[in-house]
Amino acid sequence: MTNTTPKTTYPIMIDAITTPLEDSSIDGITYRNVPISFRSRMIVALMRLIAKPMLARMSRATPDKLGKIQLRVASLVWPDIEDMPIRYDIVGNVPGHVFGDISQTSKPLVLWLHGGAFFLPAAPNAHLSMAARLCKAIGAVGFMPDYRLAPLNPFPRGLNDCEAAYQAVLNAGFAPSRIVLGGDSAGGNLLFGLLQRLRNNSLPMPACAIPVSPATELGRIHGPSSRHQLVKRDPLLPLAALVNVTAMYCGEHDSADPEISPLYMDCQDLPPMFFLCSSNEILMDESVLLARRCQAAGVDTTCHVWPVLPHAFPLFADVFPEARQACEDIAAFARQHLAGQ
Template identity: 55%
Template sequence: MPSSPSPELSIKYKHLQLSLRSRITLFFMRVVGKPLLSRMMRGSIRKISNFQVLTASMEAPKHGINIDYQILGRSPGHTLGDISRTDQPIILWLHGGAFIMPAAPNAHLDTAARLCKKLGIPAFVPDYRLAPMHRFPAALDDCEEAYMELLSRGFAPERIALIGDSAGGNLLFGLLQRLRKRGVEAPACGIPVSPVTELSRIHGLPSRGRLRKGDVLLPISAFSSLGEAYIGEHDASDPEMSPLYMDCQGLPPLQFFVSDNEVLMDDGLYMARRCHEASVDTECHLWPSLPHAFPLFYNMFPEVADAHDEMADFISRHIATKTEAASDTEADAASVA
């Protein structure tokens, strides 16, 4: 079992017996998926643009959930389910994709639809601007705009669950910082999935070197190209780009999912430790063997159904708790009046 970066942080290690199908999938992911991702991350603007169009044009499994592309105010993106009723909870999913790829229908939208069906609530996946055409802070600006748009439509913060995978996990923490600066109430809870939390030192966190050969999906050698595409001339140690250095005080409850076989393992574990040390209600789930952002790959690894159950339970618990607390506050205010 991998050791925790902090003895104070209780890590929930998943004991897992991989199926033969999953082991075969891991092999093909290594020999096909990883080289393809490496070429994509190092590609020219023209090649990246082609990848963006191809990804967005894939068909998403619906699971009985209506998926539509809408423009909410100034926020384009995918809606899953009926968002016209604003008295219900909603998921705001900030998708990953190395800051250069749109939401993948067979991964991000598929997983979001599964959670929506489990919880009986809708979701919004903002189509934020992508690098290299739009560098930092364009993506974060768009995520902030999406959250504010949900509030303007009547969704209460205590009924919003925030999810971000990979680059989207980075944006999740950037958004929480933005909301705190504006004095805007944070969502009920957040779920960072394999978040990238340090962009200023490619070599910095130990797992990036130690697991560079074992990682079946992420090519650490392509991270410098990613930095050029997204960061540009900005100082990458800015906490809005490298949230590992942010002030974690006052963040909402967080549930991390990390694989012990990904180069970004320590990005997640060290960030979870910092949140825990700042007295944030922090869960950290460490799974063995599976790839980066594994909860998105149910179609490849049926074992991740357990992760979906844990995510749904976490959202249900914290939205119920925050909603009850908000109702009590309103009742107290009414009695005083």
């Protein structure tokens, strides 16, 4: 039988180091032609040698070892961002990290759902740093819910916590039109689960949503195509670890449930979306395919695919100077959709 499935085309990796090139757009997806320095490329190579095997080992850890890893990550030194105090507090009945004075409900609020493969807490030098700087850039306060983690708390407990966090900031007095919802990796998955619940329960949507390298397909380890085509090139995510992550998070639930695999969700009536991902990560297609589905459903959707940098690269702006531009793009998108509200 002849295979008539169109072959996915991956953009050529950008080799320019100092000369900016024109971005390209294919079917509504923008491929950023950003020069990546030799230093950043070397760090990417080191991540492939060190960080990727480390994450693979973590995904195979026993529950007691995972508990120790969770404690170790949470105990890392918090960032010190000027004029943006960070504290651990409880909003409503949800614990998490608060950025700025959350009693100032006239300000915009960033609700960021952190990644970590559903089993790691927020990393201070990545998630807290990025969220704090985003809040500062757009004059907002913020909340990052410390949702419950697998394997002790599989789906839907973490998503339940994120839904409770959104309701808590509404109850605190923040207007939904002044809320910026963001999420990276597993947090991007939770972002789409939350949006489905808001729509299904006729609750007001946030001003906009920013999924960064979201994990949107937990039912098929072998697909979409970028998973097997980029498996060796991805500097951070080990493909085999997705089996363990899915088992930890899904438990006995159907992994095709759109709240678990939002690639298959109804995309109608979502807020403006800004997807970011890397052409160097195995989850690239999950952003691109869902962005196209959102566009087809009439959602105001932007999707940027960056070269070379790793999965969820805006979190690593302290490591990759090039990623600071992506953080500025995120802030500009948020400001655009907060303006006039």
